[in-house]
Amino acid sequence: MSLKSSVSPNYARRKAVDLIMRGxxxxxxxxxxxxxxxxxxxxxxxxxxxxxxEFFTDIYQPPMTVSxxxxxxxxxxxPFANLDLGALVGSEPATGQxxxxxxxxxxxxxxxxxxxxxxxxxxxxxxTTVALLIAMPIGIMAGIFLSEFPDNSVATTVRxxxxxxxxxxxxxxxxxxxxxxxxxxxxxxQPLGFTGIxxxxxxxxxxxxxxxxxxxxxxxxxxxxxREAALAMGATTWYSTFTxxxxxxxxxxxxxxxxxxxxxxxxTAPLIMTVLGSNVLMTNLLEPMAALPLITYRYTESxxxxxxxLAWGSAFVLMMLVLLVNILVRIATRxxxxxx
Amino acid sequence: MAQAxxxxxxxxxxxxxxxxxxxxIFWGLTLSFALLVIVLVFAIVWxxxxxxxxxRERFGWAFFTSGEWNPVETPVNPVSFGAMPAIxxxxxxxxxxLILAAPVAIGIGIFLAELCPPxxxxxxxxxxxxxxxxxxxxxxxxxxxxxxPFFTQNVAMPISQTIGQVVPWLGxxxxxxxxxxxxxxxxxxxxxxxxxxxxxxxVLTLVPxxxxxxxxxxGATKWEVIWLAVVPYARAGIIGAVMLGLGRALGETxxxxxxxxxxxxxxxxxxxxxxxxxxxxxxxLVNAQTLIHESALVLIALALFAITLLxxxxxxxxxxxxxxxxxxxxxx
Numbered sequence: 075m076s077l078k079s080s081v082s083p084n085y086a087r088r089k090a091v092d093l094i095m096r097g098x099x100x101x102x103x104x105x106x107x108x109x110x111x112x113x114x115x116x117x118x119x120x121x122x123x124x125x126x127x128e129f130f131t132d133i134y135q136p137p138m139t140v141s142x143x144x145x146x147x148x149x150x151x152x153p154f155a156n157l158d159l160g161a162l163v164g165s166e167p168a169t170g171q172x173x174x175x176x177x178x179x180x181x182x183x184x185x186x187x188x189x190x191x192x193x194x195x196x197x198x199x200x201x202t203t204v205a206l207l208i209a210m211p212i213g214i215m216a217g218i219f220l221s222e223f224p225d226n227s228v229a230t231t232v233r234x235x236x237x238x239x240x241x242x243x244x245x246x247x248x249x250x251x252x253x254x255x256x257x258x259x260x261x262x263x264q265p266l267g268f269t270g271i272x273x274x275x276x277x278x279x280x281x282x283x284x285x286x287x288x289x290x291x292x293x294x295x296x297x298x299x300x301r302e303a304a305l306a307m308g309a310t311t312w313y314s315t316f317t318x319x320x321x322x323x324x325x326x327x328x329x330x331x332x333x334x335x336x337x338x339x340x341x342t343a344p345l346i347m348t349v350l351g352s353n354v355l356m357t358n359l360l361e362p363m364a365a366l367p368l369i370t371y372r373y374t375e376s377x378x379x380x381x382x383x384l385a386w387g388s389a390f391v392l393m394m395l396v397l398l399v400n401i402l403v404r405i406a407t408r409x410x411x412x413x414x
Numbered sequence: 415m416a417q418a419x420x421x422x423x424x425x426x427x428x429x430x431x432x433x434x435x436x437x438x439i440f441w442g443l444t445l446s447f448a449l450l451v452i453v454l455v456f457a458i459v460w461x462x463x464x465x466x467x468x469x470r471e472r473f474g475w476a477f478f479t480s481g482e483w484n485p486v487e488t489p490v491n492p493v494s495f496g497a498m499p500a501i502x503x504x505x506x507x508x509x510x511x512l513i514l515a516a517p518v519a520i521g522i523g524i525f526l527a528e529l530c531p532p533x534x535x536x537x538x539x540x541x542x543x544x545x546x547x548x549x550x551x552x553x554x555x556x557x558x559x560x561x562x563p564f565f566t567q568n569v570a571m572p573i574s575q576t577i578g579q580v581v582p583w584l585g586x587x588x589x590x591x592x593x594x595x596x597x598x599x600x601x602x603x604x605x606x607x608x609x610x611x612x613x614x615x616x617v618l619t620l621v622p623x624x625x626x627x628x629x630x631x632x633g634a635t636k637w638e639v640i641w642l643a644v645v646p647y648a649r650a651g652i653i654g655a656v657m658l659g660l661g662r663a664l665g666e667t668x669x670x671x672x673x674x675x676x677x678x679x680x681x682x683x684x685x686x687x688x689x690x691x692x693x694x695x696x697x698x699l700v701n702a703q704t705l706i707h708e709s710a711l712v713l714i715a716l717a718l719f720a721i722t723l724l725x726x727x728x729x730x731x732x733x734x735x736x737x738x739x740x741x742x743x744x745x746x
Contacts, residue, residue, distance in 0.1 A: 092635035096529060102521025103538075106611070109604045110545050113556045120559075215447030223441065232448045235455045241658075241726035242458065242719060243665025245692045249715045250461045252699060257708075279454055286451060312440030333547075340549025343667035343696055350700070367551045367668075374555050374672065382559065389555045393548060400547050404540060 114393070121390025124383045128190050134353040134364075135189030137380040187383040193355040193364040194388055200357065201270050201349060201365055202338045205277035210331060213282045217289025217327075222315060224294075236283040244280060248344035251276035256348055268350035270359035276344035281334040288330025292323040329403045336399040340392055342367035366392050458719065466713035468706055469495065477713060483678035485698065485707045495710040497717070499678045500691040503595060504718075507670065507690055508663040510599025515607045516656050522607070523614025523655070528640050539615065546608035554672035557601040562673065565600070566592040570685045578683070586683035593675030596684040601669045606659040613658060617651030617736055618644060654732035661725040665718060667692040691718045 220229050255272040257265050266272070296319050304314030320327070345351075350362040351372060366388040373385035469477065473495065480496025487493045526539055570589045578585030588594075621644050629643040645652070675687020676697045689697075695715050702708040 088635055088638065092637040095637040095641070099521045099525045099529060102518045103525045106518050106522055106607050110541075110607075112560075113548075113553065113604070116556055116560050117552060212447050212450050215444050216451045219444035219448040222444070228445065228448060232451050235452045237726065237730060238455050238723060239451070241661060241722060243667060243692055243722055245665065245667040245695055246458060246462070246715055246719045249695060249699060249712060250458045253461050253465050253712065254457065279458070282451055282454060310436050312436045315440065336547065340551065342549065342551040343671075343692070346696055347700055367549060370551050370555055371668065371672070374558050385555055386559070389552045393552055396547050396549060397544060400544050 117386065117389050117393050121386040121388075121393070124187065124387030125390065128188075129384075129387050130190055130195070131192055132188075132190035133193040133355050134191070134369075134384070137188065137378040187380040189380075189384065191364075191366065191369055191384055191388050191391070193352065194366040194369040195391065196355060196357065197270065197349070197352070197364040198339055198366045200359060201273045201345070201363060202277060202335060204271065204274040204359060205281055205338050206331065206335055208274065209278045209281035209285055209334060212278075213285025213330070213334070214289050214327060216282070216286045217293060217330075218315060218320070220286065220290040221293035222311070222319075232286070236286050239279060240283040240287075243343075244341050245343045247276050247279040248347040250279070251344060252347040268348060268362040270349055270356070270361065270363040273345050273349035273363070273365070274359070276348045277338040277341060280341060280344070281338050284334040284337060285327075285330045288333065289323075289327050292326030292330070293319060295326070296322045325406055329407055332399050332403055336396045339395055340367060342371055346371070462712055462716040462719060466709055466716050468709035469713040472706065473710070473713075477710070478717070481680055483694075485702070485704070485710075493706075495706065497691075497710075497714055499680045499689055500694045500714055502680050503674060503688040503690040504664055504692070506684070506688075507595045507599040507602060507674065508660060510596060510684075511602035511606055511663040512656065512660055514600065514603035515610060515659060519607045519610035519655075519659065520614050520652060522611035523618055523652075524640060524645070526611070526615040527618035528644060529636070539612070542608045542611050542615075546612060550605060550666060550668040551672075553601055553605050554669045557597070557669060557673045561601065562592040562597060565597050566590060570594075570596070574683070574685055578685075583683050584685070586686050588683075588687060589685040591675060591687055593673060593687045594683075594685045595674065595681060595688050598670050598674040598690070601673055602663045602666055605666060605669060606662050609662055610655045610659040613655035613733070614648075614652050617648045617655065617733065620651070620737060621647045648736060650732045651736035654729040654736065657725050657729035657732070661722045661729065664725070665692055665722045667696050671696045691715075 216232060220232060223229060251272055255266055255275060256268055260266045300318060300322060301314055304318040305311070309317070345365050345368055349365055349368065351368040352362045352364045354364075356363045369388045370385045370392065373381040373388075376382060376385070473480070477495065478497045478501060480494070481498040482491075482494040482496045483499050484491045484494045522542065526535060526542070530538060566589065570592070574585045574589045578589075625643045625647055626639050629639045634642065670690045671693035674690055674693050676689050676693055677687040678689045678694055681688035691714050695711050695718075699708065699711045702711060
């Protein structure tokens with residue numbers, strides 16, 4: 075009892091402050107979850123409902139009502155063949171409702187979703203995979219250098235360079251690739267123009283730091299005793315690195331590569347300046363290509379609901395890709411190398 | 415026996431001969447790839463520096479204080495390039511994002527590190543990390559299709575018709591476009607929230623337990639422990655986290671491009687279409703017709719790169735400083 079009375083007189087106030095502040099922190103967490111759940115929920119529901127067989131197997135189709143006659147075969151060599159909405163306007167009288175102009179406009183706006191994003195999926199996969207193929211040797215070898223020869227001025231500079239690259243806004247990388255490749259004069263004196271490979275090179279800038287730093291971190295987790303055991307068996311440093319150290323840390327390196335892939339697949343800003351986008355299926359990396367983030371970006375602003383649907387659908391595919399990779403990485407790292 | 419010894423010797427010698435250059439080659443090979451990483455940075459610096467030379471020579475420092483951005487010659491307006499609209503837009507939208515996100519994100523960090531029940535800690539932390547990985551274009555889609563109509567109808571219009579009549583920067587007659595610095599700032603705040611929260615949580619978990627135990631032993635409440643012992647100790651790291659968030663907001667391109675309206679003028683109100691540095695570059699570089707237009711855009715990109723670089727470096731320095739030892743000043 076005497077203890078109770080010796081408790082400081084402002085105990086009630088302190089307790090109240092404690093409760094209020096803890097409540098505020100809890101509210102902050104709740105507050106943050108709301109928009110995040112909303113974003114994921116909207117993309118899941120609207121984007122998910124956009125998915126059907128056609129969405130994955132067809133390329134872009136301009137929005138028009140079914141009764142509209144085909145405006146003719148689209149030239150597969152012209153990436154902008156059906157980017158031109160003038161074709162739509164030209165074919166308006168054929169809607170069968172050649173009455174008031176408003177009705178015609180409404181007709182197109184109510185057109186059911188058509189076409190799919192096969193071109194975008196193929197484009198994203200090609201561009202990102204090529205970028206990964208360029209970034210992997212650079213990132214892994216640089217990571218090996220950082221972990222096996224950690225204490226020299228070059229290593230410090232490389233770590234610094236990785237920080238610079240991973241902190242740089244992706245638009246800067248886009249600008250660099252645009253000037254270096256898209257705007258560069260080719261052998262015929264003409265600018266090289268927008269190409270898929272330019273996008274891959276831009277993404278390489280963003281993937282290299284991720285792969286380098288993950289490889290370094292993972293290789294550092296390999297116990298020193300493992301290296302010493304290999305050296306004691308008579309192996310040279312390079313032999314022990316490639317046959318003992320790297321295989322031990324392989325799952326971690328793969329983790330870094332997957333994360334880099336997920337990051338690259340979602341990048342949009344560099345692609346605007348290098349790949350440009352296309353509405354037809356292109357597999358030639360020396361031509362402008364389509365990509366999922368570009369489809370999302372361009373068709374979000376479109377006035378046609380059927381194109382908006384494509385935007386939501388590709389946003390859904392992108393988000394699933396990113397979430398899936400991250401969850402897979404989480405599961406893989408939880409059981410093997412405890413990275414944290 | 416002697417024979418066997420001899421062959422073993424030669425075998426070992428053969429191995430040694432075959433691998434004696436291996437380590438040198440290995441070192442050289444990994445070194446050259448490591449140098450390639452540095453080359454990538456130099457490529458960015460060199461390209462942006464040399465391509466912005468034209469604009470730097472033509473405009474000098476006045477580029478950053480001039481308010482006119484008019485790349486196409488019209489009878490009314492002469493061609494002029496000034497970065498002021500981009501600078502104002504970038505600073506205002508990032509400031510809005512930071513004001514909205516920083517307190518909430520630090521709250522989340524505190525909750526995850528100190529108050530969260532252990533069962534929830536891992537899934538919630540993982541969720542925060544996942545959100546930082548979602549591509550920015552997805553935030554943009556949601557912002558344009560869902561949030562902008564809602565915001566214009568229920569927030570922007572009422573505010574501009576009431577408070578906006580008195581406070582000039584909350585009014586304006588372009589509110590209905592649904593694009594502007596405020597909405598861009600709000601979406602940016604959602605995007606930088608996970609970044610700040612995750613790093614805050616990381617630095618708070620680095621605070622040694624003795625720090626908490628001392629205050630608990632003195633009879634402090636849970637909040638007093640957090641506020642007087644944990645947060646001051648991690649102050650440098652938390653400031654670093656906020657700076658990293660600011661860096662992300664400044665350089666964020668897609669969500670800003672989709673929501674800010676891309677009108678290169680200094681806006682008079684927060685609800686008016688404006689532009690940011692990143693969105694100006696993203697929307698105009700590809701279509702730039704003249705060399706000076708392109709050069710001016712590259713100069714903006716260079717300035718953006720320099721600023722985010724400085725921010726990131728000082729943030730990392732702060733977090734590194736925090737990791738090295740106690741910096742907190744205990745207050746009574």
